[in-house]
Amino acid sequence: AQRVTQPEKLLSVFKGAPVELKCNYSYSGSPELFWYVQYSRQRLQLLLRHISRESIKGFTADLNKGETSFHLKKPFAQEEDSAMYYCALSGGAGTALIFGKGTTLSVSS
Amino acid sequence: GAGVSQSPSNKVTEKGKDVELRCDPISGHTALYWYRQRLGQGLEFLIYFQGNSAPDKSGLPSDRFSAERTGESVSTLTIQRTQQEDSAVYLCASSFRGREQYFGPGTRLTVT
Numbered sequence: 218a219q220r221v222t223q224p225e226k227l228l229s230v231f232k233g234a235p236v237e238l239k240c241n242y243s244y245s246g247s248p249e250l251f252w253y254v255q256y257s258r259q260r261l262q263l264l265l266r267h268i269s270r271e272s273i274k275g276f277t278a279d280l281n282k283g284e285t286s287f288h289l290k291k292p293f294a295q296e297e298d299s300a301m302y303y304c305a306l307s308g309g310a311g312t313a314l315i316f317g318k319g320t321t322l323s324v325s326s
Numbered sequence: 327g328a329g330v331s332q333s334p335s336n337k338v339t340e341k342g343k344d345v346e347l348r349c350d351p352i353s354g355h356t357a358l359y360w361y362r363q364r365l366g367q368g369l370e371f372l373i374y375f376q377g378n379s380a381p382d383k384s385g386l387p388s389d390r391f392s393a394e395r396t397g398e399s400v401s402t403l404t405i406q407r408t409q410q411e412d413s414a415v416y417l418c419a420s421s422f423r424g425r426e427q428y429f430g431p432g433t434r435l436t437v438t
Contacts, residue, residue, distance in 0.1 A: 221368070260329075261417065261429040303368065311357055313371035313385065314427060 219244050221304050223317035230294050232326045238289040240278075240304030240317060248306040250280055250287040251314065255301045264289075264302070274298070294324045328352070330430035332418050338436045339408055347403045347433045351420030358401050359427060360393055364414040372416075375401065408437045 220243040230236055242248065250267040265273045267280040267287060278289045287304060301321050305314040331350045339345050351358050360372040371385040375395040386392070390408075395401040405412055415434050419427040 223368075260431045263426050266426075305369075310423065310425065311374075311376055311421075313359055313374050313382070314361075314369070315371070316361075316368040318366070318368040 219306070219308075219315050221306055221315055221317035223302075223304055223320050225320045226318070227321045227323065229323045229325065232296055232324055233293050236289075236291045236294045236298070236322065236324075238302050238304075238320050238322065240287045240289065242285050242287065242304070242306050244285075244306055244308070244315075246308060248308055250278070251305045251307070252276070252278055252287075252289050253303040253305055253316075255303070257300070261303070294322075296324050296326060298322060299324045330418055330420050330428050332416075332430040332433050334433060335431065336434045336436075338438060341410060341437055342407055344404065344406045345408055345435065347405075347416050347435070349401045349403070349418030349420075349430060351399070351401070351418070352422075352428055354398075355420035355422050355428070356398055357421045357423070357427075358395055359419045359421075360401070360403050361417045361419065362414045363417060363432075364411075369417060372403070405435075408435075410437050413437045 222241045252264040254264045255261045276291045301319050303319045304317040333348045356377045358375045361369040363369045373393045374382040390406045393403045413436050415432040417432045418430045421427045
């Protein structure tokens with residue numbers, strides 16, 4: 218079955234602390250993995266995708282095919298990182314995204 | 327330029343009534359997607375349009391749900407005989423040739 222699992226509903230950290238948002242997936246084939254973010258009162262937007270291998274707003278995510286994981290990491294959290302984060306996978310260009318249930322990240326000072 | 331727009335932003339309807347939700351994709355985007363997000367759940371895929379190809383309707387939860395798209399422009403999602411479990415945020419996204427999906431602000435549907 219195709220599935221994306223985000224085990225944490227809520228992750229609360231202090232400003233400056235490291236952050237790791239977990240994502241595991243189940244897919245037969247070679248999916249493309251994404252992280253989407255939704256800030257308060259804003260629309261869902263792409264944060265990063267595994268094929269780009271880039272760092273956005275200090276966040277990185279590495280695809281681990283052996284562990285079928287795509288965890289999102291940031292070494293030093295900022296208050297403006299507080300948002301809902303969704304991990305998603307796609308079977309290929311033009312296919313629909315399969316989303317996890319999301320993790321709320323709360324960064325406090 | 328303008329992003330994906332959706333209307334209405336909020337819709338309250340009585341159980342049993344039909345509703346229509348509208349999505350205006352980004353101009354030039356060939357692909358259009360509808361998703362649903364119920365409270366506490368992730369986004370569920372509903373339907374996908376790509377150019378003039380037959381739509382992928384595999385995510386529609388029942389035959390009360392249908393969607394149309396005119397060419398590569400506006401799409402309408404119709405829910406007939408609404409039920410309380412249809413209450414959700416309905417999100418539309420568009421992309422150019424299957425690349426990054428850009429999401430609209432969503433329509434919050436409440437069925438009373």
